[in-house]
Amino acid sequence: MLSESSRQIIEETLPDMQERIRRITPAFYDEMLTEREDLLDGMFSRVDQVVGTQPQALAGSITFFASYVLNHPGSSPDEILTRVAHKHASLGVPAEEYVTVYQFLFKAIEKEFGEEYTPEFRDAWTEIYWMMADALIRIERSLYDSQANDQVNAPFTLVKKEQKADKIFDLVFEPADDTPLSDIKAGQYLSVIVKTKDGLRQPRQYVALPCGLNQRRIAVELDRTGEISPILTGLQVGDTVEISNPYGDLTLEKTVTDGFSPLYVFTQGIGIAPALAFAHQLALEHAARDIIFVHADESLRTWAYREELEEATGKLPRGKLISFLQASGEGDFTGSINMKKLEITPRSFAYVCGPVDFKQTVRSGLIANGVPGKNIQFETFGSDPYMHTATRRTMHRRY
Template sequence: MLSEKSRPIIEATAPVVAERMPHITPEFYKRMFAARPDLMDGMFSRSSQLEGTQPQALSNSIVIFATYILNNPDKYPDEVLSRVAHKHTSLGLLEDEYPTVYKYLFEAIAADLGDACTPEVAEAWSEVYWLMANALIKIEKGLYAQQANDVMRAPFKLVSRKETGDQVVDLTFEPADDTAMTEAKAGQYISLFTQAEDGLLQPRQYTLLPSEKNQRRVAIKLDPNGEMTKRHFALQEGDVVDISNPYGDITLGGFGDDGSGPLYLFSAGIGVTPMLAFLSELVDQNSQREVVVVHSSSSKDAWPLREEMEELVGKLANGKLISFLGDGSGDFEGRVDVSKLDVPSDASVYLCGPLGFMKDTRSALVDAGVPGVQIQYEIFGPDQWMLRDTARAENK
């Protein structure tokens, strides 16, 4: 709970800090990596820094947290904290690094705000930081404790490589040592650690696909401009990489989904991956739930893992697959048009795909009467959106 001493200061300065935070966070990372270059080796994504997505995600989380505790004095934005904590644990972040982040973040804040960063302002925002940090540390300790092992990552050997869709590779890994494996929940992801061309160890997150026991299976879309996906796409059977334990809180029956009403799964391109995991779980449960899967691709040939998705939907008692394909070979031509689907207001919805696709689809669903609290999403990489608690508060 924010102290009464700090509350009026945060209320007065929050608009200014929110406005400046997108400028502060890049400077923070610059300072931190200059002092601690080791953090870029196996912890932070270099491409996320260059693209600005990681600084944006950090600035969003701090502003959302401060605003939330001002408006809700007796609670925290648990869903946003959960999402951040799962990302942190998938990268192996430990409690010891929170003072490091604090030091360089507040140096950047002081440099940016200048004389406006009085001792009173610095103290109040320090309180906000440590309230958020301590909440994250508690969640992260719990997530680590749930794992079947005490390592941050373990070696896995690639045992199967298949190409599917348009420049997508389906990779299956098995343990390369005797580290105990945590059983993953449908919708969770792992971090895959490989070396860049200059030898720097870089992590990337990928949603886990249905697989046999003691396997980790992912699908990777080639990004010609991506620093690491080109290396992942080139992996061959027998190659060994490091993989984290499974993390992620976008699972069936999660926030806003009680498991009883209609379920709508919207995906575009490689966004099929969590939907396949959900469908496999529903098939294993012999679910009688109404499940409508809506997928968007440029064509059937470009649709990753299409046959597997069709097979899984076909095994559901009340499953239906609707396609929006750019070449007109699907149920509908062009991009997803929610107005053609008659989505009921009591539906639980999951989204995965490019951010623009998810924003457009979510807006259309809300306009159609689906409360925002019932719409979950998964973003590959740093979450620049963070709508979950906002949607819950607005209930639209």
């Protein structure tokens, strides 16, 4: 719990911090990653630093946390902390590096605030930092402990590669050593690390697709302007990458909320990946759950994994698949998602995975039909800027 003296200072300085933290975090990352270049090796994405998504996420999360603690004394924003902890764990963030981040962050804060950086100011914000850091360290420790091995990443060999649509490739890997594999919950992701042309190991996250017991399978959409997806989609059978244990808290289990049904899974493009994982899992469990997959795409040609999702949905006694395709006459409906064509009720639960405009359209359509905001979950395929509320997850990166 935040001490009374710190509370007053945080209350007074939060608006200023909110305004200035956007300048502080890029400066802090610049200095930290210059002095600690090793952190770029397999942990931080160098592209995220240039584009600014990661500095913005950290900045947003700290001021969000501070304002949450002020408004909800004695509790903490678990949803954000858990999400960040899963991301950290997938990248193998070690507890001891929280001191490193603290030192570089507070050096940058001191530089920005100048004379206003008094000992009282420093102590109050230090208290906020360590409340957050301690919570993250605790969750990350339990996530590491829950795995079948104590490795951050293990080597895997590509055993199968299949093009599923214009720019979407299905990659299947098998272990290249004897590291035991952890079980995957439907909806979780893996961090995959490859070596770039200049030899730097760089990670990206990919939803874990259903696969054989001793395998890992992912769907990668090629972004020609990106750094890692061109390398991954250019891999050949026999090539080796590193893959983390599975992480991610937005799993099928999390979509079970007493009394709320059916579960709508809205996806667009490569956002279909978690839908596949959900459908296979429910089929495996012979679940009699009401579930409606709603997929949006350009055409049958761009729609990856259509047959696989149709087949898995076909095994669900109360499962349905509805498509909205732009190409005339190719889907169940032509054009973009239209809520009027679906029977949305206020008791529906929704999981949404797709680009930002898709997410916004689906969200406002659901809200207009009376679905409570807390019943709408979003999977983001990028860092969340955390500038909004705890339940609002923003996909801001094109994918």
